[in-house]
Amino acid sequence: MSSVSLENVTKVYSNGYEAVNGLDLEIADGEFMVVVGPSGCGKTTVLRMIAGLENITSGTVRFGEEVVNDVAPRDRDVAMVFQSYALYPQMTVAQNIGFALRMRKVPKAEIDRRVRSAAEVLGITPWLDRKPTRLSGGQRQRVAMGRAIVREPSVFLMDEPLSNLDAKLRVQLRAEISRVQSRIGVATIYVTHDQTEAMTLGHRVAVLRDGALQQCDTPQVLYDRPANVFVAGFIGSPSMNLFEAQLSADGRSVKLGSQSIPLSQEVVDRHSALRRFIGQTIVVGIRPEDLPAASDERPGVEFKGDVELVEALGSEILVHFRTDAPVVVPEGTGALIDGEESPVKATPENDCVARIEPRHVVHAGDRFCFTVNPERLEFFELDSGITIWE
Ligand SMILES: Nc1ncnc2c1ncn2[C@@H]1O[C@H](COP(=O)(O)OP(=O)(O)O)[C@@H](O)[C@H]1O
Numbered sequence: 001m002s003s004v005s006l007e008n009v010t011k012v013y014s015n016g017y018e019a020v021n022g023l024d025l026e027i028a029d030g031e032f033m034v035v036v037g038p039s040g041c042g043k044t045t046v047l048r049m050i051a052g053l054e055n056i057t058s059g060t061v062r063f064g065e066e067v068v069n070d071v072a073p074r075d076r077d078v079a080m081v082f083q084s085y086a087l088y089p090q091m092t093v094a095q096n097i098g099f100a101l102r103m104r105k106v107p108k109a110e111i112d113r114r115v116r117s118a119a120e121v122l123g124i125t126p127w128l129d130r131k132p133t134r135l136s137g138g139q140r141q142r143v144a145m146g147r148a149i150v151r152e153p154s155v156f157l158m159d160e161p162l163s164n165l166d167a168k169l170r171v172q173l174r175a176e177i178s179r180v181q182s183r184i185g186v187a188t189i190y191v192t193h194d195q196t197e198a199m200t201l202g203h204r205v206a207v208l209r210d211g212a213l214q215q216c217d218t219p220q221v222l223y224d225r226p227a228n229v230f231v232a233g234f235i236g237s238p239s240m241n242l243f244e245a246q247l248s249a250d251g252r253s254v255k256l257g258s259q260s261i262p263l264s265q266e267v268v269d270r271h272s273a274l275r276r277f278i279g280q281t282i283v284v285g286i287r288p289e290d291l292p293a294a295s296d297e298r299p300g301v302e303f304k305g306d307v308e309l310v311e312a313l314g315s316e317i318l319v320h321f322r323t324d325a326p327v328v329v330p331e332g333t334g335a336l337i338d339g340e341e342s343p344v345k346a347t348p349e350n351d352c353v354a355r356i357e358p359r360h361v362v363h364a365g366d367r368f369c370f371t372v373n374p375e376r377l378e379f380f381e382l383d384s385g386i387t388i389w390e
């Protein structure tokens with residue numbers, strides 16, 4: 001067992017492309033760390049450097065106290081699970097899981113014991129004598145995980161292991177991965193472009209963009225206190241609504257298009273740095289769940305929007321609407337289609353989303369009245385996108 005630390009790690013590929021830039025990351029022994037970010041942001045590169053499959057241009061990777069920069073992959077005691085889980089079709093599940101141990105000439109009784117124990121952790125004991133071709137995608141991915149944990153590694157790496165599975169299986173296996181990780185209790189670094197996966201699995205989540213760390217914290221802190229507009233837009237589904245807004249000359253209200261939202265003394269005090277932006281354009285963020293229908297009489301002020309589309313989900317209604325305030329779409333938070341980032345957001349420009357209680361009657365074309373609670377607003381600098389806090 002081991003902790004993992006990355007100190008100022010940079011990767012420049014031979015073609016000059018800088019895929020990872022000065023990354024600092026500490027993963028405690030037993031911790032489940034998720035690295036999340038859009039396609040191409042450098043996640044796989046980070047994992048491959050930890051595994052030793054890719055050399056490090058500069059910086060230091062440590063397992064415990066030991067610097068492993070120049071340690072060969074086979075001597076690092078890591079196990080890795082990939083998106084594709086090529087199993088040997090002619091071998092049984094048990095033989096697939098035990099393969100690496102046989103290669104290492106581990107005694108047969110010991111292989112049997114470890115294969116059985118891994119199979120039990122993963123709940124795949126009944127299939128040990130089957131061939132992988134007779135298994136479903138989810139079962140195969142479990143076997144691939146078995147192959148990794150049977151080695152009893154001190155560091156466990158997973159690169160988008162669920163992306164080839166359908167949505168229902170993903171949810172099921174997500175819960176299993178979480179359970180397995182806490183049972184084997186080794187430092188785990190799990191890479192995904194899926195923010196839901198990141199939030200549900202990670203003890204902590206590191207958000208990466210263009211090879212640079214944006215924020216690393218617990219899922220709740222990322223959600224409640226995003227460090228910048230990128231994290232704000234990337235974490236949470238539907239995304240936080242981000243508006244260009246003007247802070248008034250007295251610093252006591254923000255104007256979103258033609259609508260003004262007064263800020264209480266408390267809000268002004270809590271975000272004392274707002275003073276520096278008096279009379280300027282900033283970005284105001286509002287989470288979809290912080291826009292209840294006005295008729296629900298929650299604390300706050302009225303905020304109106306023109307309804308574009310209504311999605312009734314049973315437990316809630318997603319109301320897509322527009323206002324006359326310009327919407328900010330942080331670069332790189334576009335929708336992922338088939339795992340690839342689409343250059344445009346899934347929703348049209350200026351589209352905002354509110355989650356309201358299911359019993360409301362609302363139609364496309366309505367002018368709908370929401371409530372916005374100034375206590376729940378987030379403020380960001382327009383140019384840098386950095387959060388305006390104290
Ligand atoms: N061997 C390579 N040579 C040059 N560029 C590479 C190489 N491998 C990956 N890249 C580039 O580095 C960036 C990060 O890649 P990767 O780590 O695979 O991202 P992710 O896993 O987040 O999708 C991408 O722009 C990719 O095209």
Ligand SMILES: [Mg+2]
Pocket residue numbers: 043044045
């Ligand atoms: Mg990748």
